[in-house]
Amino acid sequence: MGYRLGVDVGGTFTDLLLFDDETGKFWRHKTPSTPHDSSEGILTGVEAITGEADVSAGEIEFFLHGTTVATNAVLEGKGAKVGLIVTEGYRDVMQIARSFVPGGLAAWIVWPKPQPLAHLEDTIDVPGRMGADGEEVRPLDESAVRAAMRKLKDQGIEALTVSLINAYVNGAHESRIGEIAAKELPGIPVSLSHEVLPEMQEYERTLSTVANAAVRPVVGNYVSNLRNRLEKEGLKGRLSLLRSDGGLMSSQKAEEHPVNILMSGPAGGVTGALWVAKNAGLTNILTLDVGGTSTDVALIEGLEPRRQRTTEVGHLSVRASALDVKTVGAGGGSIAHVPELTKALRVGPESAGAVPGPVAYGKGGELPTVTDANVVLGYLPEDLLGGSFHLDREGAEKSVQTIADALGVGLMEAARGIIDIVNENMFGALRMISVQQGYDPREFAVMGFGGAGPLHVNAVAKLMGSWPAVSPVSPGVLCALGDATTRMRTETARSFSKLAQDTSISDLIAVLDEMEEQTRSELLADGVPETQVTSEFEVDIRYAGQAFEVPLTISKAILEKDGIEGILARFDDEHRRLFTFNMDTPHEIVNLRAVALGEAPALPAAQLEKGNGNPSAAKIRDHTLWMDGEERAAVIYDRAKLRQGDIIPGPAIITEMDSTTLVENGCTATVDPVGNILINPNAKRENGEG
């Protein structure tokens, strides 16, 4: 039967994971990314992994892919040249944005002003006006529209975006402009704001629509090029891309609405963690994806990852659903330094990146990084990537010594200080998505992945009080695993903006029905069988006058049973949980969302051979490392040789091809039946032990 291939293209490596649907057996492969044309790296990887598994490309039914191609197009300003038509008087909508200058008092002195995604010279305003009630105030000036289009054509735009004031209530003028564009600008793709995002707030709607238009040609070229090359290799399976919200969408759909894949990259890790959690019998997970320059964190509650309504890309906040992934500038490459004036120990946000990288990598890096501190402390043994890579321990020591000298402490204290600070930064990010959202982290496990996640996960779990600390199977390619194991998804959202007291159940259900129909048919068009489509609904509620809405999941059955009062009661509970109080103010129903989902593939996980609890068969060698203020004896294990049920007392190090797991002193790791390593604190510490 079939195979599915998950492929995650990151900045440095392209990760592949080939999954046998029947047996749950999988193969993984890492190959350098080829930024000039990602498909090259992908094909190299496909060839290698199919060879290793002795599977022909034709047997791969699903090619599931997370990509940062859209993200990079935005971040590097390599999107298409977008022309923008707006309402008369609003030409500067992108230039003024929300007038917001990030940072504290006087931060404007040092804030670099970003250029709008649609250039101001390519933005034209045209007469015609809708009112906030949806009534036409002034008719559209069609000759002005034509003149604008001719001008934009002369300026060489590659895509057109139309975003008019109040189009979220009445999109008739936008639609008319779309019709005119079909004649005036043949071959140029047109995005209309009321279609891309029928929601209030002109700047956000315009930005989202422009972002969509800007990345469309880039994503389109990428996808068709990839599809052609894969087909040439005999791979004819279905090609789907991972959305920012953790679902999959057909590659055709992604070409139309690339705004939905802007955060495809980090979403893969979260969906991978979800699959691992199911197999490990965990339901509440905090994810900790530690890369070279940054760490991504997310929260999964009851096997449902938290989503948010906006996708943050660089300085832009685009209105498209995404997993609520927070990023902090703390990773293996984060540079430690001691500023002259304060003599404080700082780690990051500056990073040594892949080039020159940490000192220990011997590629020319000279500044001490988190990785160097890990090497100095003995947490990262000499060989990385399965022995292909030797670490320069001496260089690492020399660089960390500069920090020790600046602080007036010993080498090991300085190294552990660097680790403590970077762990603290990760802790801060995890708090933002847990405690600050009203979740108790003690009810969650922490899962560390990405190259360096398993090195830090135990220490971070200690800070959070979140147990167990999990080092999942193949932590280095978890994103690819996530790509391979998630399901199809689409959604639509609408502004509703009515007081709950003025809304009847039948009004609400009529709109939900319409939205359900729309999302279902999108999935059907993408080839999902009718019987496999399920629908979910969400409603955003707030006290009238607030800026912040609380999203609540609803079903039509419960809505009919409990009425609107039922939702409002749930809102009041949630509001009290988040903010400690309720109010007498009327409730407002702000937005409605409908989600259609394909079926999650029932994929088995391969079982490890049963062991007797003794991991000695996997032991590589004895080792010493520095922890809790002194040098300690530890053991290094080979992860590939561990069996289910093995028990590993800390301190210990478990190595594999692309990752290293650190078990801290005072903790014990156990290997679960499918190969995840679960670390818990020792229930009782004996006297005299650290």
Add this chain to the structure above:
Amino acid sequence: MPAQIVETNSAPFKNIDIDPVTLDIIENALRNARIEMDATLVRTAMSPGIREQGDAFPLIADPSGKMIVGQFGSFIDGFLRGFDGTLENGDMIFLSDPYSCEGAISHSNDWLVLLPVFKDGRLIAYTAMFGHQSDIGGSVPGSMPIGASSIFEEGVRIPPVKIWKKGEYNDDLMKLVMHQTRKPDWCQADLNALIASCRVAARRVIEMAERFGDDVYVSATQELLARNHRAMKALISQAIPTNKASFEDYLCDDGKGYGPYKIKCTMWREGEKVILDFDGTDPQSAASINFYLNENMFKMFFGIYMIMVFDPQILFNDGFYDLIEVRIPEGSLLKPEFPAALSGRTHALGRIFDILGGLLGQGTPEFLNAAGFSSSPHLFYSGWDQRDGKQREWFQLFQIGFGGIPGRPLGDGPDGHSLWPGFTNVPNEFLERYFPLRIERYSTEPDSGGAGLHRGGNGIHMTYRFLADGEIAVHDDRWFVPPWGVNGGHPGMRARKVLERADGTTEIVGNKVEDVPVKEGDLLHFITWGGGGWGDPLERDPELIGLEIRQGLVTSEGAKAYGVVADSEGVIDAARTDALRTEMRSERGELPLFDYGPGIDQLRASCEEETGLPAPIQPVWHHREMAEAAE
């Protein structure tokens, strides 16, 4: 009588040596707690002023009241000196009277909540937050009457009182307070939000103390203060000379026809200490533009500017306060005598930052920014909505606008952006949905940013069409004295307000007016000031100016200030540009460090012609004379 702090545990905190790592961890955690305060506030507040625009300020302080994180510096020591009562576990202080806290908040609209945080019987911290309430009663909607001659006209005044007393909520007090405002729903929600923020921060402080130990936590806060003291000491000795330097600037008018008002500050270093002396600042105004400036707040402003200008890496707290001495003359615009009106203080608050920039930057022109602060320009629009289906509902809009950010060493000033931290504009679709108005234009004002190698940001031209009869009030400044340019850059354009009546007539509206009736269909053009330019405009790339003409940011007429000859399509006439630039270079003298425009006398002479408004009259100091006569 100073406040009496009731602690059931009299053991002092032990001073413990803190390793640098723990210190940084605690600093980080405090910073996160502060971010959490902001997030809690914005999510639960209800008035557009706080929820959309972020007009609120958080603080976490040590047991002595020194700010560890926050942005406006601590006022707690002043409050403690003046508060005649006890502070104990379960208490929460609520106040709004600037005269009761030495100007820590500077007008009665700012409601402040202060929570002493106790742990195991000992005071371990304070958390506090204040936010601007959209209406607190008084003689006009919005409670900021320009024409007020005393604070009694500016709405409810709340002396320091206990909103919670030993864990018990003072319901009667809150009923009394909420009875005074036109918008009790907004005030209640915003107050809840302020309280929730303080409680969140208090919880985080206690968690930190539990994690590290009370002594470690408190010792760490002391070391953070000390670390900041050391850093600032080094910075001051490098950057501040011992010879005196002065800088002065003006508020345009007081809304009663008088102006401009001078604010002057002189700075010098004596040993390790900086003296900032406002001697030479005009006496207080009989109107409401007085700004009761808290010395500690000004120390913090100074510190933040030093840091931002010279070394943005340093985190600031109150630790450096004893390195700075602020002298403000009694009875001056910046330290008015009770019961002077204060509600229009935003103009002087803004101007203080331009003065700081000029004062600090003049010795090191490469770090100098141009001027760009006017104030927080406000528009109030209120009335009874007489449209069909609206049943004459009361509506009340309070909106803060933005001007141009000045030209900077870093580059151009952003157009139409906020100089205040955390502020954002209100989406126009939101305004149109919830208020009887339509925004016909929301764009930058071409040529309003001062010419320079780095152009000043353009101001905003916002056109309101009123859909219901009502009244408006406007607060703005920089309409008479322009924002100055630096290093050869030109001043920015001044602010203007124009009413285009539905009956076809047009009138220029003053920049500090109230009770102006508007009719359905009237248009108000609310045009803000541009930022000053930075550096020689003749050095700016002509092609860039051509592009900005095509972008509508500069006009072909405006291009002449850069010595650029271009048509309306931005096509540059290179030969004529060269000739014009050569001519301009030969005719001008040496480039001035500051370009203030033509000077007060000339501005006055041409005021009516250029602005459409009568020139302000040189103020006479009734207050000072009366005070002297009484002695």
